[in-house]
Amino acid sequence: MKSYIIVGGSHGIGNALLESLVKDHHVINISRTEPSISHNNLTHHTVDVLTDDLPDVDTCDGLVYCPGSINLKPFESLSPQDFRDDFDINVVGAIKTIQKYLPKLKSSTNPAIVLFSTVATKLGMPYHTSVAAAKSAVEGLTKSLGAELAPKIRVNAIAPTITNTDLASKLLRNDKMVEKITERHPLKKFLEPTEVSEMALFLLSEKAASMSGQVFEMDCGIVSFKI
Numbered sequence: 001m002k003s004y005i006i007v008g009g010s011h012g013i014g015n016a017l018l019e020s021l022v023k024d025h026h027v028i029n030i031s032r033t034e035p036s037i038s039h040n041n042l043t044h045h046t047v048d049v050l051t052d053d054l055p056d057v058d059t060c061d062g063l064v065y066c067p068g069s070i071n072l073k074p075f076e077s078l079s080p081q082d083f084r085d086d087f088d089i090n091v092v093g094a095i096k097t098i099q100k101y102l103p104k105l106k107s108s109t110n111p112a113i114v115l116f117s118t119v120a121t122k123l124g125m126p127y128h129t130s131v132a133a134a135k136s137a138v139e140g141l142t143k144s145l146g147a148e149l150a151p152k153i154r155v156n157a158i159a160p161t162i163t164n165t166d167l168a169s170k171l172l173r174n175d176k177m178v179e180k181i182t183e184r185h186p187l188k189k190f191l192e193p194t195e196v197s198e199m200a201l202f203l204l205s206e207k208a209a210s211m212s213g214q215v216f217e218m219d220c221g222i223v224s225f226k227i
Contacts, residue, residue, distance in 0.1 A: 001025055001041075003059045004204065007049055007097050008066030010035045012165030013116070016197035017064060018042070028057055030097075049093045060104035062204040064114045065094040069134070070167055072127040083130050090134040091141065098145070105153050112204050115142055117159035117215055122223045135159075139215050146213030154212040156203045161219045163191040186221030 002025045009018035009029035015036075021027050022039045029035055029044045045055045049067065069086045071078075094115055105111040117135040120128040139157060146155035162168050162181055172178050172190075181190055196218060202208055203216070217223055 002061040003028065003057070004062045004064065005030065005057065005060050005097075005101060006064045006066065007031065007093070009064075012066070012167060013160075013163060013193045013196045013200070014064070014066035016193040017066075017200050020194075020197055020201055028055075028060075030054065049097060050088055054097065054100045057101065057104060059108065060101045060111070061108045062112045062114070063098065063101055063105060064200055064204070065097055066116060067093055068116055068118075068167065069131055070171070071130050072171075073130070074127055075129050078130055083133065086130045086134040087137065090131075091137045094138065094141065102153075110154075110206050110209060111152070112154045112156070112208070113145075114200050114203050115155070115157040117142075117157045119159055119161045119217060119219045119223050121159065122217065123219075142215060143213045150212060154203075154208065156208070156211055156213070157215045158196060158199050158203070159215050159217045159219070160191050160196050161185065161222055163193060163196055165193055184222060185219075186225040186227045189220050191218060191220065 004021050004025055005028045006014050006018050007030045008014040010031040010033045018027055018029055018035060022041045026041050030047050032048050034044050067089050069089050071082060071086050098113060115138050117138050118131060120132040121136045121139055142155050142157040149155060162171060182188055199216060199218060
């Protein structure tokens with residue numbers, strides 16, 4: 001039984017991943033709220049990753065950092081502090097977490113780190129300047145850290161398009177908006193959390209043993225195609 005740390009496993013993609021992993025592995029969830037499920041293989045720590053000390057663990061075979069932000073505002077309405085806040089939750093929180101658990105990851109066999117970006121780093125979209133800037137830093141972190149930790153620890157990121165989570169609820173708040181977003185994607189769909197969590201599962205597994213420093217776009221065609 002392997003041991004995985006998920007930061008932000010109470011909701012959305014992190015929760016979908018937690019529910020998949022906890023059946024066969026020990027999962028340590030770190031988040032401000034407790035997950036809705038309980039399981040003998042689940043250990044929860046109520047922690048604000050930016051302000052609180054992170055808990056000590058005995059082992060860590062994989063680390064997934066899920067927290068993010070969708071702070072969509074016109075550039076003129078964003079303050080420097082807005083950019084700092086988005087950078088903190090997306091980048092600084094990930095750095096703090098990785099540095100905390102890096103010694104345990106180095107002691108594991110075939111360990112992996114999974115981070116999250118967004119399609120907005122590749123596709124210029126209005127009102128995305130703050131989140132795109134922060135997630136672009138996540139992608140830089142993924143590549144540079146993957147090089148630094150090779151060959152011992154693999155580091156990859158997933159860049160999803162709109163995903164049906166609480167974080168994106170304002171973008172999917174009525175049928176008209178759902179229809180509009182669906183039509184914008186060449187595959188005529190957007191993502192469900194389980195789809196993204198399946199990719200995270202793959203990247204944590206030994207099936208992805210040859211992959212590191214990669215950013216995997218799950219874009220439903222919106223970045224890749226012009227149709």
